[in-house]
Amino acid sequence: xxxxxxxxxxxxxxxxxxxxxxxxxxxxxxxxxxxxxxxxxxxxxxxxxxxxxxxxxxxxxxxxxxxxxxxxxxxxxxxxxxxxxxxxxxxxxxxxxxxxxxxxxxxxxxxxxxxxxxxxxxxxxxxxxxxxxxxxxxxxxxxxxxxxxxxxxxxxxxxxxxxxxxxxxxxxxxxxxxxxxxxxxxxxxxxxxxxxxxxxxxxxxxxxxxxxxxxxxxxxxxxxxxxxxxxxxxxxxxxxxxxxxxxxxxxxxxxxxxxxxxxxxxxxxxxxxxxxxxxxx
Amino acid sequence: xxxxxxxxxxxxxxxxxxxxxxxxxxxxxxxxxxxxxxxxxxxxxxxxxxxxxxxxxxxxxxxxxxxxxxxxxxxxxxxxxxxxxxxxxxxxxxxxxxxxxxxxxxxxxxxxxxxxxxxxxxxxxxxxxxxxxxxxxxxxxxxxxxxxxxxxxxxxxxxxxxxxxxxxxxxxxxxxxxxxxxxxxxxxxxxxxxxxxxxxxxxxxxxxxxxxxxxxxxxxxxxxxxxxxxxxxxxxxxxxxxxxxxxxxxxxxxxxxxxxxxxxxxxxxxxxxxxxxxxxxxxxxxxxxxxxxxxxxxxxxxxxxxxxxxxxxxxxxxx
Numbered sequence: 001x002x003x004x005x006x007x008x009x010x011x012x013x014x015x016x017x018x019x020x021x022x023x024x025x026x027x028x029x030x031x032x033x034x035x036x037x038x039x040x041x042x043x044x045x046x047x048x049x050x051x052x053x054x055x056x057x058x059x060x061x062x063x064x065x066x067x068x069x070x071x072x073x074x075x076x077x078x079x080x081x082x083x084x085x086x087x088x089x090x091x092x093x094x095x096x097x098x099x100x101x102x103x104x105x106x107x108x109x110x111x112x113x114x115x116x117x118x119x120x121x122x123x124x125x126x127x128x129x130x131x132x133x134x135x136x137x138x139x140x141x142x143x144x145x146x147x148x149x150x151x152x153x154x155x156x157x158x159x160x161x162x163x164x165x166x167x168x169x170x171x172x173x174x175x176x177x178x179x180x181x182x183x184x185x186x187x188x189x190x191x192x193x194x195x196x197x198x199x200x201x202x203x204x205x206x207x208x209x210x211x212x213x214x215x216x217x218x219x220x221x222x223x224x225x226x227x228x229x230x231x232x233x234x235x236x237x238x239x240x241x242x243x244x245x246x247x248x249x250x251x252x253x254x255x256x257x258x259x260x261x262x263x264x265x266x267x268x269x270x271x272x273x274x275x276x277x278x279x280x281x
Numbered sequence: 282x283x284x285x286x287x288x289x290x291x292x293x294x295x296x297x298x299x300x301x302x303x304x305x306x307x308x309x310x311x312x313x314x315x316x317x318x319x320x321x322x323x324x325x326x327x328x329x330x331x332x333x334x335x336x337x338x339x340x341x342x343x344x345x346x347x348x349x350x351x352x353x354x355x356x357x358x359x360x361x362x363x364x365x366x367x368x369x370x371x372x373x374x375x376x377x378x379x380x381x382x383x384x385x386x387x388x389x390x391x392x393x394x395x396x397x398x399x400x401x402x403x404x405x406x407x408x409x410x411x412x413x414x415x416x417x418x419x420x421x422x423x424x425x426x427x428x429x430x431x432x433x434x435x436x437x438x439x440x441x442x443x444x445x446x447x448x449x450x451x452x453x454x455x456x457x458x459x460x461x462x463x464x465x466x467x468x469x470x471x472x473x474x475x476x477x478x479x480x481x482x483x484x485x486x487x488x489x490x491x492x493x494x495x496x497x498x499x500x501x502x503x504x505x506x507x508x509x510x511x512x513x514x515x516x517x518x519x520x521x522x523x524x525x526x527x528x529x530x531x532x533x534x535x536x537x538x539x540x541x542x543x544x545x546x547x548x549x550x551x552x553x554x555x556x557x558x559x560x561x562x563x564x565x566x567x568x569x570x571x572x573x574x575x576x577x578x579x580x581x582x583x584x585x586x587x588x589x590x591x592x593x594x595x596x597x598x599x600x
Contacts, residue, residue, distance in 0.1 A: 058358045066353075107385045115356050117385045120376050126346045127381055130353020130361075133338065137314070138357055157377070160346035168338070 003046065004217050009277035010082065011041035011216065015247045016274045017078035017091055017281060023267040025095035028103070031257035032149065033075035035180050035242035038214050040079040043145060047223045052084040055112035063142045064131055066116055068124020069149035069178065070104040071259065077101050080113035081281070088281040122155025124148060125175060129165050132173040132235075143230055146175045151183030154192045159204075165235040166205030174226045175206075176238040178213065182255040198239060206237045213240035248273055284475045284496040284508060287459045293430040295451035295487075296394040300325025302437025303362055303392075307333045310441060314354055317364040318344045323453075324364035324394050348374045351389045352381035360441060361389050367396035367450055368409035371416060382446045383419040390440050391416075392449045396426075397537030398565065398582055399454045399487055399575035408570035414542020416448040417515045423468065424515040426450040426536075426544075428489035430458045432512060435466035443468055450486065452537075454575040457490050469513045471521035477505030480593045481525040481532040485511050485544045488535040488563070488584065495535075495589035504593065514547050522551050531559040531596040535589050537579070540564035559599035561592035 014037045022028035044050075048063040056062070067076050074094065081088040086100070093099035100109035104119030116127050128146035135142060152158065165173060179197070181188045188194060201208045207229050211222035219240070226236045244258065245251030248270045262270055306313045307329045315329045316338045330337040340347035344365055351361035363370070370393035371378070382389045398408050417424045423443060427433040433451045440447040474489075475496050484492035489510045496506040507525045511518060526532050532552065534545035545562040552558050565582050579585055 057356060059356060060358070064356065116352065116387075117380050120380045123345075123349050123377055123381050126349020126377075127353040127356075129346075130350035131356045132353070133314075133350065134354045134357025134359050137335065137359065140357070157345040157349065160341075160343035161349065164340070164343060164346050164350070167341075 004220065007041045007045045007220065008216050010045050011037045012275045013277045014041060014075060014078045014082065016271060016276055018074040019248065019262060019267055019270045019274070020280065021074045021078070021091055021094040022261045024092060026261045027095055028074055028261060029071040029259045030074070030262065031182065031244040031251060031255070032069065032072040032178060032180065034248060034251060035244045035246045036072055036075050036147065036178055036213065037247065038216055038219055039147065039176065039240060040075050042216060042219050042223055044079050044083050046220055047227070048145065049142065052112070055085065057115055059115065060138060060140055061142060064115065064144045066124045066128045066131070066146040067105060067118055068146055069121060069152050070118030073103065073105050076105060082278070085113035086111060091281040121149070121152040122157040125158055125161035128173055128175065129161055129168065129170055132170045133168065135172055143227065144173045146173070148175060148177050150177055150179045150181060150188050150194060151191070153177065153194055162201065162204045162206070169233045170235045171231050171233050173235045174230065174238065175235065176240050178242055179239045180242045180244045182244040182258065184255065184258050186255055201237050205234060207234050209236065209238045211238055211240050213242035214246045282474065284493045284500070287493050289457040289459045291458045292455040293458055294453060294455050295427060295430055295433040296453060297325045298430040298433030299392055299394070299437050299449070299451050300328060302434040304328040304332065306438060306441055307336065310360065312358055312360045313441065314338065314359045314361045315364065316340050316347050316351055316361055318342055318347050318369060320365050324392070326364050344369045344374050345377045348377040349381050352385060352387045355387040355389060362392050363389065364392045364394070366407055367393035367412045368407055371412040372409060375415060379419060383421045386421050386445060388444060388446070390447045390449060394451055395453045396450045397452055397486065398570045398578040398584070399452050399537060401454065401575045401578065402572050404572040405569040410539040410565050410570065411542065412450060413514055413538050413544065417542070417547065421446055422515065423447045423513070425468065425513050426486040427512050428486060428510055429456055429460050431460045431462050431464065432466065434462065435464065436512065439466045439468055452487060454487070456487055459490060459493065469516045469518055471518040472510040472512065473521065474510055475506055475508035477507045478529055479505045480597050481507040481509065481529045482535065482589060482593060483509045483511055483522065483532060483544065483548055484535040485514060486537050488537055491586050491589055492535050494586045495593065498586065498590055499593055504597070506593065511544060514544055517547050517551060519551050522548055523556055526552060526558050527556055530600050533561045533563060533589060533592045533596050535563040535584070537584060538564055539567055541567060559596050561596045563589050563592050
């Protein structure tokens with residue numbers, strides 16, 4: 001259990017980073033970032049193998065991660081810094097002029113850890129499939145991971161990609177959907193319902209796992225299960241139930257904090273709820 | 282070299298030049314991957330697909346996903362060549378190209394056939410006349426529109442050496458072959474076809490052949506033409522344009538594209554900021570196309586040899 005505790009502590013620090021970054025920039029997307037902090041802590045802290053000190057765009061012999069819903073960049077930036085891709089002090093530059101930590105992730109600033117720009121929604125699964133195909137052609141047995149918003153699945157390109165991966169027999173890809181049922185204008189079920197999402201992925205030919213994305217032990221075991229399902233001719237998707245704003249009581253349970261920065265008072269209130277574990281930036 | 286040296290007897294389509302070039306590249310470079318959106322025959326990608334099945338991806342009628350997969354394939358060192366019609370290579374997937382290819386600076390080669398009016402009978406839905414403009418507005422994007430079979434073949438080989446996104450535009454009709462297999466293709470370098478002092482004719486794509494015919498006609502009437510083939514619209518060969526126009530003092534641009542955003546505008550920008558000169562556009566006059574035979578359409582939309590000749594006379598008169 002100590003590993004799980006370490007990951008939970010990492011997630012808590014990432015959450016502190018998120019609210020401090022967004023507060024400092026007075027802009028950004030805290031809600032989805034907080035909801036996915038446990039996933040990022042698990043993925044980089046436990047699941048993926050990667051070389052942070054010598055970043056290589058081609059990622060040969062490494063696992064690769066793509067963030068399709070690029071607006072939750074704070075959680076990714078914090079995770080990358082916390083794993084040595086770049087100095088944690090740089091987190092304070094988020095969304096400021098001349099920063100490498102652009103509002104949405106980009107390769108244009110050569111920030112180690114980022115291999116593709118994202119922000120315009122719906123493109124990441126196609127990119128992940130392409131990278132998975134390259135790994136297959138290169139006889140590289142490492143795995144490609146990707147994260148997608150549930151609102152993002154309203155983009156048609158996602159379903160082109162969903163159709164494509166099983167057809168290409170992609171089996172080195174683990175896509176995860178942040179299934180929090182929130183998007184900017186409200187609940188996903190109200191804005192444009194996804195219907196039976198599990199049935200949809202199954203019908204497209206994917207192996208589907210479901211997990212609570214805010215319970216570390218369950219999340220780690222689901223990600224390990226997903227890895228064990230690789231290599232059998234089909235891609236894997238994890239439907240990951242999260243709470244937008246998880247970890248901060250006044251942010252949970254609403255789409256309101258999708259893209260709003262906390263003020264000074266709200267920041268203090270949030271930080272009281274998030275333990276500083278490995279040190280603030 | 283003079284326009285009178287060109288008397289081609291053979292015709293081939295530029296898309297076949299692409300297909301042959303891609304097949305040759307498949308043999309030379311195992312990093313090359315072909316992707317096609319259900320138009321393998323139309324794009325002449327069959328030879329590549331048959332001989333290199335492990336490096337060919339049939340994407341289906343799902344162009345957005347194809348562009349995204351191509352971008353992803355570069356991570357791992359592949360050099361993807363995507364193939365579909367020009368309309369579906371650009372307008373349909375503009376945002377995918379913008380974010381996942383151009384902004385991300387990925388080494389993707391977007392290869393587009395059936396560009397312009399000369400695809401003919403399919404009509405306006407397929408005759409994109411805006412693609413050069415769309416692509417040249419994207420930072421990091423190189424834009425190439427070769428003139429005949431061998432130039433397309435050589436361009437296909439050349440872009441493999443270019444580190445970054447490329448838009449390669451070619452077409453459907455059988456067209457006179459006036460370049461040779463061993464003619465060097467240098468990205469960003471204009472090809473000077475004829476020397477003359479009265480007017481500069483700058484052409485790209487299929488219109489280069491018409492520019493040659495126009496120059497022959499004008500020379501027979503005593504008007505000497507500088508003829509430039511700009512195959513690389515971005516980065517454009519500014520020096521070649523300025524060298525020529527500083528001598529002739531006027532220019533005609535000819536392209537199978539809307540007058541907005543294409544070769545004419547690229548040349549106008551060079552001239553307006555360096556050496557303002559009278560310019561006449563031979564281009565589609567801000568309208569959509571229609572069904573018809575390729576040469577009938579070029580005539581109806583003001584892209585015939587006689588249109589280049591008339592435009593040259595207008596340009597000279599404005600000096």
